[in-house]
Amino acid sequence: xxxxxxxxxxxxxxxxxxxxxxxxxxxxxxxxxxxxxxxxxxxxxxxxxxxxxxxxxxxxxxxxxxxxxxxxxxxxxxxxxxxxxxxxxxxxxxxxxxxxxxxxxxxxxxxxx
Amino acid sequence: xxxxxxxxxxxxxxxxxxxxxxxxxxxxxxxxxxxxxxxxxxxxxxxxxxxxxxxxxxxxxxxxxxxxxxxxxxxxxxxxxxxxxxxxxxxxxxxxxxxxxxxxxxxxxxxx
Numbered sequence: 001x002x003x004x005x006x007x008x009x010x011x012x013x014x015x016x017x018x019x020x021x022x023x024x025x026x027x028x029x030x031x032x033x034x035x036x037x038x039x040x041x042x043x044x045x046x047x048x049x050x051x052x053x054x055x056x057x058x059x060x061x062x063x064x065x066x067x068x069x070x071x072x073x074x075x076x077x078x079x080x081x082x083x084x085x086x087x088x089x090x091x092x093x094x095x096x097x098x099x100x101x102x103x104x105x106x107x108x109x110x111x112x113x
Numbered sequence: 114x115x116x117x118x119x120x121x122x123x124x125x126x127x128x129x130x131x132x133x134x135x136x137x138x139x140x141x142x143x144x145x146x147x148x149x150x151x152x153x154x155x156x157x158x159x160x161x162x163x164x165x166x167x168x169x170x171x172x173x174x175x176x177x178x179x180x181x182x183x184x185x186x187x188x189x190x191x192x193x194x195x196x197x198x199x200x201x202x203x204x205x206x207x208x209x210x211x212x213x214x215x216x217x218x219x220x221x222x223x224x225x
Contacts, residue, residue: 037156040202041218041219042204042216042217042219043156043216099161100158100161101158102158103155103157103158105154105155106155
C-alpha cells in the first residue's frame with residue numbers, strides 16, 4: 001500500500017514564496033507528480049520527478065529525495081490565482097508491469113493580498 | 114492541445130438506478146483510468162484499463178462498477194445500482210507512452 005502525507009492547509013501572501021511538502025511511503029516507486037486543482041475542477045499537471053533533485057518550470061519547482069521519501073513543491077512570486085489545492089501523487093509499479101497513481105489528500109493553499 | 118472529454122458534466126440519478134459515465138480519452142493514448150473525488154476528500158483511484166481489459170482496480174471498484182471500451186474512442190464507467198455514497202466527482206484520465214496523465218473535466222454525480 002501507500003501512505004502519502006501533506007499539510008491540509010497553508011496560507012501565504014501574494015508575491016511571496018511558499019513550499020508545500022509531501023512525504024510518502026511506498027514500494028515500487030516510479031515517480032511523483034504534483035497537480036493543481038481549483039475547486040470543482042479537474043486536477044491539472046504541474047510537475048513530475050522520478051530522479052532526485054530539483055525540477056524548475058517557471059514559477060514552480062519540484063524537488064524529490066527518494067531515499068527520504070520526500071518531495072516539495074515550491075511556488076514563487078505567488079499570485080492570487082495560485083489559490084488552489086495542490087495534490088501530491090505517487091506512481092507505483094504494480095505486479096504484472098502495471099502502474100498506478102495514488103493521490104494525497106491535497107494541500108489547500110490560500111493566497112492573501 | 115489534446116484533451117480528455119467527459120459527458121455529462123452533471124448527472125442526477127435516483128438511488129438504485131444505473132448510470133453510465135462517458136469519456137473520450139486522447140486518441141493516441143493507451144492507458145485509461147477512472148478516479149473519483151467525494152466532496153472535500155482526496156482523489157481516489159478506481160480502475161485502470163489497458164489493452165481492452167482491467168489492469169488494476171481498487172477496493173472501491175466492487176461488483177456494482179464496470180468499465181467498457183465499446184469502440185475505438187469511448188471509455189465508459191457504469192454503476193449498476195447507485196447508492197447515496199456514490200455521489201462524487203468522477204474523473205476519467207488517460208496517458209500515452211510517457212508519464213503524463215491528462216484528466217477530463219469530470220462528471221459530478223448526485224444520487225438522491
